[in-house]
């Protein structure tokens with residue numbers, strides 16, 4: 584078996600587990616939780632495998648190829664998966680994404696260790712499982728799209744899983760109906776619920792930051808996301824970006840990147856005046872959450888990252904490189920920021 588064969592069999596196996604997790608929900612919710620969670624972990628491992636197979640082993644320094652191929656190894660944990668994707672591949676999957684997978688894994692652990700005889704008939708517990716699946720699939724689907732270079736051969740599997748998930752949402756309709764009064768109330772208060780990107784129900788209550796940025800919280804599945812509205816830089820149609828600065832325009836299929844989002848959100852007149860007045864608080868600013876370079880835009884009194892869509896109340900200057908950053912810059916003269924190594928790094932180079 585070659586490296587590609589192992590990647591391929593792991594990925595196909597993951598989609599098999601995912602489909603099974605969705606299909607068996609009605610009859611055996613317990614196995615649905617276990618299989619769905621395994622699928623998520625397997626796809627993260629498949630991504631790691633694209634860096635190196637030994638990263639799937641709990642202690643890579645002791646990795647042995649023959650043993651690995653025989654399945655005789657202790658596998659990496661979900662937490663380590665995230666850390667290795669970040670440290671080796673240089674990509675953070677983000678707190679919201681990791682959080683949704685973590686909830687899934689905790690639920691799975693509970694299912695494995697404690698017997699739940701009432702599970703099959705407990706309507707509320709079942710709705711909770713489907714809500715967790717919806718949120719995790721939303722994040723997983725986005726990762727697979729972002730990792731298109733690695734998963735482009737699995738377009739059919741991804742589309743099939745997406746269709747299955749849309750059917751899976753029907754288990755949330757009872758909860759949606761029960762929320763009718765609350766949703767009507769929000770509508771009357773001027774906060775018309777929008778369609779949730781995770782579960783599809785029109786139950787996401789917007790909380791506007793300004794005319795282009797809103798944060799939404801879904802009352803059905805608890806999914807939280809930030810949406811930005813902008814004009815497509817290619818065709819001029821209105822586009823809604825959900826949760827991050829990467830996506831594409833539905834009208835022209837042109838790709839949209841954080842630079843386009845930043846450009847659409849930038850108050851150029853205010854920036855210009857600020858520069859003239861010697862006020863450097865309008866940027867450029869580095870993000871402390873996703874560690875992206877110059878992706879943070881000032882919006883009035885708030886700061887917003889066009890890459891990870893995180894919002895901040897203030898920015899600080901790095902004591903060493905003088906760049907603005909949304910992270911805490913308390914010890915930055917010595918230890919630096921996410922863009923420099925500070926004095927400590929400088930001394931080391933000598």
Ligand SMILES: [Zn+2]
Nearest residue numbers: 779782801804
């Ligand atoms: Zn939802």
Ligand SMILES: [Zn+2]
Nearest residue numbers: 815818832835
């Ligand atoms: Zn367009």
Ligand SMILES: [Zn+2]
Nearest residue numbers: 870873888891
């Ligand atoms: Zn960011």
Ligand SMILES: [Zn+2]
Nearest residue numbers: 901904920923
């Ligand atoms: Zn710095």
